[in-house]
Amino acid sequence: MDDKIFSLGEFEEIVLLAVRRLGSNAYGIPIRQAVEDARERKIAIGAIYTTLERLEQKGMVSSALGEATPQRGGRAKRYYRLEGLGEQALDAVEQARRRLQGRPSLQPEGGGL
């Protein structure tokens, strides 16, 4: 497994998990809310967007513009979606954590389920 491809910071991992959990409603505000709930501290919306931009450059998430509402001053929402590479990165981090904690792996070594 190429560790370089799956290199994830702690904050990136949490943002990816939030995107995965939110599914089709993953845009700035709910993602920030989910991350704040998880970390139990306030997070700047700018931090969320710079992380999402970095993850998009790594190919772990993709984004698409959504609907514009009057409450947003006519600006469109940018929805994020977890890509296969992002899923694999999350799995890789989870496996590494399990190995370090001496817990059994969710997947057999060298293959799928």
Next chain:
Amino acid sequence: MTDTLNLAMIAITTAMGLLVGYDSRRSATSGRRRWVSRAKVVIGVVGASTAVGVITGIGVGVSATPGKEMGMAVGIGLGVTLFVIFGVMMIAASEVALISLVNDVQTLRTRPIKAIESQSHPRPPQFAEYLLYFLPKNLREPLLGDLEEEYYAVYAKFGKRKAAFWYYAEVALSFYPVVYSWVRRLVKWGVLGWISGVVKRLIP
């Protein structure tokens, strides 16, 4: 006598200033478009103060001094002094009214009247919004939209001032990670450039 004249002058200039402010404000809130600028109001107030000051000063000067020319000179001097004092006082006193007046007029110029009457969608502080325009466009647009959406909720719950404070705080906090990301990129490329420079020197 002088005290009475001074009091009368204060009353007249105050009334004139208030009239200018009241009339313009009424026209702004009734929704009719009318060109009123801060400069126009200031010139009106200062002009009125000067005229009243000079006329009063000449009257006082002529009646209080024996020679007519001397009286005129004293009067003009007194008038100019009063103009400076009361003109400045009037401008300071009407500053608050002027700011709201000019804001109203500017708002009427740039936004539909119905939006102001209903106040259905309050806008975030323009200056704070402007600061975010320094960010790259791909980050800026969704970020501005998200902040405006949340601003709307904070405004509805806590009012305009707290919502404005919240917005400024969010803008300030949002700058740090973005700037940090830029600096990190610059440092990364700077370090790579430095290493390549060293390698080039070592390998001729």
